[in-house]
Amino acid sequence: MVRLITHNLLACHVKNCTSNNFPLAFKDLGDTSLPAEQPDMIDDEFLQxxxxxxxxxxxxxxxxxxxxxxxxxxxxxxxxxxxxxxHEIG
Ligand SMILES: [Zn+2]
Structure with missing residues (x-):
């Protein structure tokens, strides 16, 4: 299980992908408690x-x-x- 929720986990690490690469959007989770739109910022509510x-x-x-x-x-x-x-590692 994932025990650490960090910005690392939610940011893209692809080479040259350095802007607008956070947070990653969730897809196909079978759960609707996350907002469809990505929040402007990661706040406590989103992390919860x-x-x-x-x-x-x-x-x-x-x-x-x-x-x-x-x-x-x-x-x-x-x-x-x-x-x-x-080839994706910067
Ligand atoms: Zn990316």
Whole structure:
């Protein structure tokens, strides 16, 4: 399970993707407690909802999408996969 909710987790790490790359958008989580629109800023309320979705609903499968480069980070077995292909690493 994901125990750490950090900005690292929610920011895109693709090479040259350095603006408008935060936060990643959630897709296909099967839960509607997160707002459809990305918030302008990450506040406590958003983090609470995120925590709820990731830790309490136990997202098994889903994905997070970068709002800038549209890179998809799959969530598998409840763990967001933040690994990048070699050409994507800056
Ligand atoms: Zn990106």
């Amino acid at each position: 909802k995120l925590h709820h979705v990731l830790l309490e609903i136990h997202v098994e499968e889903g994905s997070m999408v970068c709002p800038n480069c549209n890179h998809v980070y799959p969530i598998s077995n409840g763990i967001p996969n933040m690994l990048l292909a070699e």
